[in-house]
Amino acid sequence: MAEPFNAVQERIPADLMTMAGIGKQLLHWQQMSRFCSRCGGQPHQLANSWGKKCADCGSEQFPHIHPCAIVLIRRDDQLLLIRKPEWAPGRYGLVAGFLDVGESLEECAIRETQEETGIEIKNVRYVTSQCWPFPSQLMAGFVADYAGGSIQVDGNEVEDARWFTIGSLPNLPAQRSIARFLIDSYTRID
Ligand SMILES: [Zn+2]
Incomplete structure (x- = not known):
């Protein structure tokens, strides 16, 4: 039975999920590169690439x-x-x-935080990355870290934004997402 492929398929083993992700990305690339974006000509696959x-x-x-950035x-x-x-x-x-x-x-x-929540941030530090x-x-x-401002959302792209105390977090993103990794890392360390 076919099922939609998405980030919440926690039933799929991690290595299979990785393979499926690579396949999905390559299929997308094949669809998007059928013609040369410069002249409209016919592209050919390069060897070993x-x-x-x-x-x-x-x-x-x-x-x-x-x-x-997340x-x-x-x-x-x-x-x-x-x-x-x-x-x-x-x-x-x-x-x-x-x-x-x-x-x-x-x-x-910094910009996305300002646009989505109205909040200013500081001490922006890289942690890790994930293919998505x-x-x-x-x-x-x-x-x-929070630097200033009060929460303002546009109500369209972002429906709600709020501060949650670490002991009472809401329903969070799936375990294998980088969002969840960041949240878990922070709440575990501190
Ligand atoms: Zn061309």
């Missing part, structure tokens, strides 16, 4: 991977969590978003 070379203009292209924000014994309308009922997660042109990942984390094949992101995970 997932890249392609255009038969007409010669330009080479490789699978597009989109960097995102950030755990701390204030004393509290975490700032957000909720998006499309998430499972009651589930809260972390601020995250796509890297913009000209930004560092740290700047991306939905369809082709690389999530760079950060931890940051």
